[in-house]
Amino acid sequence: MQLRKLLIPIAVLGIALAGCGSSAPATEIDVTLDEFKMNPTSWTVAAGEEITINIKNAGTVGHEWVILQDGVTIASEADLPATEEELLADFVYWEEEVDPGGTGTFTFTAPAAGTYQVICAIEDHFNGGMKAELITK
């Protein structure tokens, strides 16, 4: 009888802790870039926190991991501006590029709570399928 009384609270505690762990947003994420996809295609990170990202480029050409600004989404590359200056000023929140076959670890400050589009901005890569989302909360 005494053992049974002890086991039930432990089981309840275990469920509560598992719940906490699965809902806590990450501060370190991984991505593999390839022609023409990102894996995974969704990350949930802690809003406003410094996030470490490990990027692997498993492809044979350079790829980018670009977070677009709050409220900015594109449906196709035709929605991107003509110049790099406009792209950086009006579309990009944070970006990093990794050479083919390379890896890199970088940090960025996660934007405010929301959902942000992630793209590779190299010509024909978004249209080829290099898109994902970053959720911050």
Ligand SMILES: [Cu+2]
């Ligand atoms: Cu790419």
